[in-house]
Amino acid sequence: MVSKGGKIKSVIVSLFALNIFIPTALGLSFSQESSPELGQLKGFKGSELCRVAENTRYYLETQPQDHFAVHPGKMINNQVTMDKVQQTLAFICRTYREDVRAKRNSRLHDKAFLTEHFRFVRWLPDKKTATEIAGKSSNAAKSRMLNGIPEDEIFLTKYYTKLLDGSPVKTGQYDQALYALPEDEQGLSLAQAEGKKEQLTRFRFSRQQVIAGALLKDKLAKPLVWLTEEALHDVLLQGTGVLKVDGKIRYFNVHRNNGISYDYSIGKREQPRYWYFVETPEIMGYGHDQPSKIAIKPQVTFAGNIAALGVGKLIMVSYLDNNQQVSRLGILADQGGAFDNNLFQLDLLVDSYRGWSDYHSHNAHLPDYARAWILLLK
Known part of the structure; x- marks a missing residue:
């Protein structure tokens, strides 16, 4: 038995x-x-x-x-x-x-x-x-x-991927930026950045703080392109923005985030998670860092x-x-x-x-x- x-x-x-x-x-x-x-x-x-x-x-x-x-x-x-x-x-x-x-x-x-x-x-x-x-x-x-x-x-x-209109400069309508990595992280590998995260701008601010202008005051990060706040939430959610800027289509993809996890139980506007972006030649998927993305x-x-x-x-x-x-x-x-x-x-x-x-x-x-x-x- x-x-x-x-x-x-x-x-x-x-x-x-x-x-x-x-x-x-x-x-x-x-x-x-x-x-x-x-x-x-x-x-x-x-x-x-x-x-x-x-x-x-x-x-x-x-x-x-x-x-x-x-x-x-x-x-x-x-x-x-x-x-x-x-x-x-x-x-x-x-x-x-x-x-x-x-x-x-x-x-x-x-x-x-x-x-x-x-x-x-x-x-x-x-x-x-x-x-x-x-x-x-x-x-x-x-x-x-x-x-x-x-x-x-x-x-x-x-x-x-969201097809959006954008502006190369800030305007009354296009008043939110997709930001490149903050200046204090430029040139650092992902591993190097993780090793000094407590000192870096990227980990200091929530999405809501960035939207309120936290990066603008001391020019902590470079704006890549400007869009509306609603469009910003969409791009942050989807990870990729396809923007028509001055008549040309440009692609932007998430690069590194502020270290706050996505909360599945709340809506996109309430998410504290925030992504910094990079411009790319096409739509990109997974990659442990931007240069390696698929x-x-x-x-x-x-x-x-x-x-x-x-x-x-x-x-x-x-x-x-x-x-x-x-x-x-x-x-x-x-x-x-x-x-x-x-x-x-x-x-x-x-x-x-x-x-x-x-x-x-x-x-x-x-x-x-x-x-x-x-x-x-x-």
């Missing part, structure tokens, strides 16, 4: 043998699925997926010291390695390029091809944490969405809990779109403060829009929840 404890031990051993992902909390969050039910593969371009896969793979190869993000996944057993993650990303581009040279339809949009070449690890959400956050939130809509997460689907939010593309980039999952995971989500089952691929190549201790949500980068109505008209068909898998090359 096998004891109850012996049965549990036997089950756990069996799960490891099957490459099952074991979470730190009670119950399984990730498990291998041999025959996933997929929909029509659409909503993404193989060329863009390849670009993000290539950029992310380069990050993995050149930034091995970034232990926060460069790892197989905190809950993955030792049969999943960084080599396997990189092979998965390389396979994406190899497949895309072979199809282009052969002048055939993309096999990345072929369900049979994907199930033949990839292992599918089903992701079930951490509903316990989502419910706890919902109970603390003062935002009724947010609480309702978090409480509504199904047992077998993640919360699939969407984010976009260039990302809409429709094929997910933001999520990189600390737990590891940057560079190939992810598939599946959902109903106008009564049709749709599946799509993307790369985990971005993050945000909302994903700290969050394994119930992914954020899909959709595009650049002027505002909510523009965004909503293009994305109203996308659902709030979706089944999700992490894909690994067999």
